Amino acid sequence: xxxxxxxxxxxFEEMVRQPLYVVIFYVxxxxxxxxxxxxxxVFYETHRLLLEMGMTTxxxxxxxxxxxxxxxxxxxxxxxxxxxxxxxxxxxxxQLLLGKYLGIVFCGFIMVLxxxxxxxxxxxxxxxxxxxxxxxxxxxxxxxxxFFGSNFYGFFQNYFSNKNFCSSAVYATIFFSLxxxxxxxxWDKEWHLSxxxxxxxxxxxxxxxxxxxxxLVISSISLSLSPFVSRNANLFITFCLFAVxxxxxxxxxxxxGEGTIFGLFLNVIPNFHVFQMSDAIIFDRIxxxxxxYSGVTYALMYLVGVFTIGYxxxxxxxxx
Numbered sequence: 001x002x003x004x005x006x007x008x009x010x011x012f013e014e015m016v017r018q019p020l021y022v023v024i025f026y027v028x029x030x031x032x033x034x035x036x037x038x039x040x041x042v043f044y045e046t047h048r049l050l051l052e053m054g055m056t057t058x059x060x061x062x063x064x065x066x067x068x069x070x071x072x073x074x075x076x077x078x079x080x081x082x083x084x085x086x087x088x089x090x091x092x093x094x095q096l097l098l099g100k101y102l103g104i105v106f107c108g109f110i111m112v113l114x115x116x117x118x119x120x121x122x123x124x125x126x127x128x129x130x131x132x133x134x135x136x137x138x139x140x141x142x143x144x145x146x147f148f149g150s151n152f153y154g155f156f157q158n159y160f161s162n163k164n165f166c167s168s169a170v171y172a173t174i175f176f177s178l179x180x181x182x183x184x185x186x187w188d189k190e191w192h193l194s195x196x197x198x199x200x201x202x203x204x205x206x207x208x209x210x211x212x213x214x215x216l217v218i219s220s221i222s223l224s225l226s227p228f229v230s231r232n233a234n235l236f237i238t239f240c241l242f243a244v245x246x247x248x249x250x251x252x253x254x255x256x257g258e259g260t261i262f263g264l265f266l267n268v269i270p271n272f273h274v275f276q277m278s279d280a281i282i283f284d285r286i287x288x289x290x291x292x293y294s295g296v297t298y299a300l301m302y303l304v305g306v307f308t309i310g311y312x313x314x315x316x317x318x319x320x
Contacts, residue, residue: 003090003091003095003099004095004098004099004102005099006099007091007095007096007098007099007100007103008098008099008100008101008102008103008106009103010099010103011073011099011100011102011103011104012103012104012106012107013167014073014103015069015072015073015103015104015107016107016166016167016170016171017164017166017167018072018166019166020068021065021068021069021107021166021170022166022169022170024061024064024065024068024111025111025114025170025173026147028057028061028115029114029115029118029147030147031057032053032054032057032058032115032118032119032122033118033121033122033143035050035053035054035057035122036050036122036125036126036127037127038053046126046127047123047126048282048283050119050122050123050126050127051119051123051204051278051281051282052278052282054115054119054122054123055119055207055208055211055276055277055278055281056278057115058112058115058116058119058208058211059211059214059275059276061111061112061115062108062111062112062115062211062212062214062215063214063215063218063239063242065107065108065111065215066104066105066107066108066215066218066219066222067218067219067222067234067235067238067239068235069103069104069107069108069219070100070101070104070219070222070223070226070234070238071222071225071226071231071234071235071238072226072231073100073103073104073223073226074097074100074223074226074227075226075227075230075231075234076231078227093311093314093315094311094315097223097307097310097311097314098307100223101219101220101223101307104219104223105215105216105219108212108215108219109212109215110170110174112208112211112212112215113174113177114173114174114177116208117177117178117181118143118177120181120204121139121142121143123204124136124139125139125140134189134190135189136189137189137190137191138184138187138188138189138191139184139189142180142183142184145176145180146173146176146177146180147173149172149176150169150170150172150173150176151169153168153169153172154166154168154169154170154172201281203277203280203281203284203285203286203287204281206277206287206292207277207278207280207281207287209292209296210274210275210276210277210292210295210296211275211276213275213295213296213298213299214270214272214275214276214299216299216300216303217270217272217299217302217303217306218238218241218242218270218272219303220302220303220306220307220310221238221241221270221306222234222235222238223307223310224306224307224309224310224311224313224314225237225238225310227313227314227317228313228317241269241270242272244269245269245270245271245272245273246272246273246276247273248269248271248272248273270302271298274295274298275295275299
């Protein structure tokens with residue numbers, strides 16, 4: 001397992017150093033942070049709109065992150081022939097594939113975690129609906145500290161210690177986000193002691209957990225395809241599967257392609273609508289734990305099946 005850990009850590013660090021990862025990390029986080037500005041003219045529905053936009057952004061960003069990571073990690077090593085160096089090491093192909101997968105999943109995890117924290121801040125801060133709106137100073141200070149503090153830390157590490165700016169900034173962002181997340185809950189909008197987290201909606205967290213389960217599935221598909229197709233083809237196939245899987249419930253119920261190859265295809269691809277719980281959260285419905293168990297089990301069983309098939313084909317592939 002130590003070999004798997006080393007491969008996973010190296011894969012994770014390699015992806016976090018990519019400028020594209022950092023661009024997605026911060027730009028999408030900034031879009032979530034500024035989302036209250038988009039809801040200024042939606043009277044009395046801002047809370048629902050913020051949740052809908054935020055949950056959708058988290059899911060799409062996570063899918064995009066793991067898809068880019070999975071389509072890049074093995075494909076680039078095969079094309080550059082660096083994978084032959086790993087083949088000479090005492091590492092079998094299962095350990096290599098598992099390590100790459102865990103590294104990709106952790107890339108998606110910190111992306112979802114950061115954007116989830118930002119969305120919690122945005123929901124707490126709310127939108128400017130009336131003149132009685134009060135600025136949430138603890139949240140505002142925390143957001144400024146996260147964005148500017150982490151980038152200053154990345155610059156400091158790059159300039160004085162010659163460390164990678166991208167990875168240093170991302171690590172600092174996660175640390176500052178988690179630190180501020182637990183600290184600001186003891187204050188209200190005007191720095192008075194308050195038990196904000198005691199009133200936190202747990203259904204929101206359940207929805208994000210299910211979104212992460214969708215990343216487990218899509219990353220296993222993309223990684224299984226990466227040794228056999230180009231990066232662009234991998235991304236195209238992955239996003240097509242995600243789009244069709246998101247609406248597979250409606251397509252099956254409407255009888256589309258029933259009794260045909262397309263109908264069989266709809267029953268085989270993953271149903272990503274299972275992991276989209278924004279409607280339930282918006283309308284304050286409780287997500288039963290039985291549904292959580294079935295959703296997590298569905299994701300784990302699907303990724304194990306896809307990973308097993310991907311490993312069988314990867315084990316027979318000629319790398320030289």
